[in-house]
Amino acid sequence: MIILALMGFMAVIGIAMARIRDLFAVVILGGIFSLLGAAVYVILDAVDVGFTEAAVGAGISTVLLLGTLALTTSEEKVTPESRSLVSIVAVIVTGAVLVYGTLDMPRYGDPTAPINHHVAPRYLEKSGDEVGLPNVVTSVLASYRGYDTLGETFVIFTAAVGVLAILGRSRRQPKRKRMKARKG
């Protein structure tokens, strides 16, 4: 029941984000959307994911998007009506296909679902002896799936290096000019 209310709020916010032209309001609504998403994850017992969503989605992403708005503009360019008609048809068709895809999926928390029969039982049974941590999520994340987490860390690293390569240069250039001036 609560989850349906939260999903309803998320849908309303999604529509509002599509309708509103003021990008500042859109970014703030995006933050609220992420916070509701975090609440949904907590209800689904995925506390770690909810924590990450609240910290990254609702917190940092909102701040970074606001920073982007400060660098660019906070008014959205309006697309002509004809093109927006094409896009709404594309969105509705894609959404319908995705909903059709979920019809075949097992119910949430179904013990006979394939996801609960692959490696999950082994992790739950053996991680206490093999890793010895009370939080199995951390065992899976840092030990069993250490490669994946290493890759994720490199993704974050690459993102920061990319931002530095694009935006960080302008601050260094005056220094170089000063050095050249001094040499000359």
Place this chain on the structure above:
Amino acid sequence: MSHLVILRIVSKFLIPFIFIFALYVQWHGDFGPGGGFQAGVIFSSGFILYALIFGVSLTRQAAPAWLTRAALAIGVLLYSGVGVAGMVMGGNFLSYSVLADEPTHGQHLGILLVELGVGITVAAAMITIFLTFAGKDR
């Protein structure tokens, strides 16, 4: 925004608690929800709050560019280093069981260091990205 007294005082009061909470999330990830990713983000949010209230240049004095850039690399190097250490001590890449005398102790040590590496890189990345964005127009 440093001329707004309430914002200034409340943020000064909050920032130490943000850092403490980040460290709690970092080291308590073994027992409850949390870990390097979340801790890094929370840690960086302390710096971002400071930058929002007191400006980028003052924040850069606390977290100079060379430091955040070095930390960015140190985190991933620490993570990969733990992996290589596992190889040197006779296991596979990223196998922590060989790091200490007992396999579970090795796992504890490995996970602690790996999560620390994640935390350092994430915190440095978020601080770097925000300060680069915010410092652009000045």
